[in-house]
Amino acid sequence: MTYCVGLMLNEGLVLLSDSRTNAGVDNIASYRKTYLFEKPGERAIAILTAGSLSVTQTVIAKLQEAIDDPDATGETSIMEAGSMLAVAEIVGNMLSSVSADIQAKMNRMQQSASASMIVAGQRKGGTQRMFLIYPEGNFIEATADTPFIQIGEHKYGKPILDRVITPETSIADGRLAVLLSMDSTLRSNLSVGMPLDLTIIRAGACQISEKSRIDERDPEFMALSEDWSTALRDSFARLRDKRKA
Known part of the structure; x- marks a missing residue:
């Protein structure tokens, strides 16, 4: 399991993910679940992943392959897309396609595999936006009424966000809130574990303002x-x- 959280504040985006992946009590490993893409000054995109590692890693690999394609277009590459909405659509379509392909194979073993993602960022000339992408490829967007998104094991870390986070919350306070939200989750669920990856994208910067790894x-x-x-x-x-x- 995992826990990822993203805040959409007036000052910018604050994102945090854990890195634990386990397939049983005796098979625990760490895998990065935050993926960053940027052309400094032009666009910055963060994708946080939760769920089946086979699904999420395949989606990220295919997105990177599309970025590297010399014939990439705004319909195929998140780094060429004309808006963050278009980025969410590309990621959603890729997640849906990969999930369906892998699930077809898993059905033969009477098993299941699914994943969800947080896609957040900003491109030059556009506003910062953040989306929750469901396994089926559809998505919802963070708003002023609901300025944070969680995926994975989210219930333990939600109360502090409900009480503290508004669009007017500063980045410094948002950073503190997501770390406390993660700490509450780490305390209550062994399937969530360190190290943590923290990312900040300041509004209007169109580049990664801060990225850091936090270990035990x-x-x-x-x-x-x-x-x-x-x-x-x-x-x-x-x-x-x-x-x-």
């Missing part, structure tokens, strides 16, 4: 996790004492 020994994340645990315990104690008064 990262002092900032370790301190943040402990501070969050302490804050929750203290808040619980205050609420308990208030109701006793």
Whole structure:
């Protein structure tokens, strides 16, 4: 399993993914689930993936193959597409095609394979946009009313986002919120694991503003996790004492 989250804020896009993949308790590995594509100043695109690794890796490989094609067009390549909506359509069509092909093979083994993706970014002359791509290839878009998207094991990390995130949230606060959202998920679900990949695309930059990998020994994340645990315990104690008064 996995957990990926994306925020669409007025200041920019904040995206975070874990990297754990497991096929049983004794077969655990790490695979990157954030894929970045950019022409600095012209466009920046991030794709976060959850679900069957065979599906997601094939989709990314085929998208890269289309980018590298010397005859690439706006209908085939996400790096030539005329809008982020067109990018979402290309990714959705590719995900649908690959999912159907792999599922046809899996049916013979009475197994299933599916995946979902977050596609976010901005191209020069356009606005930043973020989409949730479903396994069937259809998608929905983040809006001012719902400025974040989650895929994978999302339930543990959702409460803080519901309470904190609005379009007006700063990138600094958004960065903090996704890290706390991930920490809550790491604490509650062993199928989500480090290292983490953090990506920030500032509005109007059309390039990757920040990308970093956070591992188990990262002092900032370790301190943040402990501070969050302490804050929750203290808040619980205050609420308990208030109701006793």
